[in-house]
Amino acid sequence: MRRKLLVGGSLSLVVLVGVVVGGYFLMNARGYQVAGRLVDRVDTAAKVVAVTLDDGPGERTPEVLKVLAESGIRATFYLNGRDLAARPEAGRAIAAAGHELGNHTYSHRRMVLVSAGTIRDEVERTDAEIAKTGYQGPITFRPPYGKKLIGLPRYLSAHDRTTVMWDVEPDSGKVASTDAIVAETLAQVRPGSIVLLHVMGERGGDSLAAIPRFVAELRSQGYEFATVSELLGR
Numbered sequence: 001m002r003r004k005l006l007v008g009g010s011l012s013l014v015v016l017v018g019v020v021v022g023g024y025f026l027m028n029a030r031g032y033q034v035a036g037r038l039v040d041r042v043d044t045a046a047k048v049v050a051v052t053l054d055d056g057p058g059e060r061t062p063e064v065l066k067v068l069a070e071s072g073i074r075a076t077f078y079l080n081g082r083d084l085a086a087r088p089e090a091g092r093a094i095a096a097a098g099h100e101l102g103n104h105t106y107s108h109r110r111m112v113l114v115s116a117g118t119i120r121d122e123v124e125r126t127d128a129e130i131a132k133t134g135y136q137g138p139i140t141f142r143p144p145y146g147k148k149l150i151g152l153p154r155y156l157s158a159h160d161r162t163t164v165m166w167d168v169e170p171d172s173g174k175v176a177s178t179d180a181i182v183a184e185t186l187a188q189v190r191p192g193s194i195v196l197l198h199v200m201g202e203r204g205g206d207s208l209a210a211i212p213r214f215v216a217e218l219r220s221q222g223y224e225f226a227t228v229s230e231l232l233g234r
Contacts, residue, residue, distance in 0.1 A: 044191050050075075142165070
């Protein structure tokens with residue numbers, strides 16, 4: 001009997017470890033989710049790239065819009081509802097400049113192990129703030145920190161929403177210089193790439209300064225730039 005209990009306990013532990021490890025990889029998977037449509041790159045031979053900017057809007061928004069205008073590109077901004085509510089004029093300016101607005105939840109919390117009501121509230125309150133900017137285009141979704149398990153993908157699938165991840169992230173999880181961001185972007189970009197940058201925060205200056213440099217270099221290689229929805233249309 002004791003041996004059976006030990007064997008049963010060992011099997012339970014193996015199963016538990018498997019569930020935990022599987023859940024970890026599912027939560028962090030860049031190219032897979034349990035339901036609905038997810039894209040981290042568009043499979044195309046065309047030299048087209050989407051630049052995406054996470055978080056905000058913040059105090060740096062006018063500077064960001066100026067750099068994008070001077071670079072001649074339209075970006076996709078994944079914005080937080082609470083920041084749109086705090087700076088409605090910034091959201092309106094982004095929309096008026098012709099950029100695409102995406103949903104990055106209301107409070108930028110990790111959308112794992114939360115209730116269905118929380119998921120609905122985080123997404124729909126942000127949609128409402130985006131609508132106030134005057135933006136009328138498609139609204140894709142990006143989970144904060146790229147985290148998702150089961151509830152979030154199921155909600156997005158039920159509401160026909162696309163989860164947009166990325167395949168190039170030169171400033172994520174580290175303090176990177178402008179030179180390093182440019183170099184990593186140029187080394188990793190390929191046709192159909194989705195580039196993730198963080199330009200709104202305190203350390204966003206280096207990322208923002210990198211945009212004109214890698215845009216100019218990629219253009220010299222024959223690349224064009226598009227919003228996420230335009231890229232998806234390819």
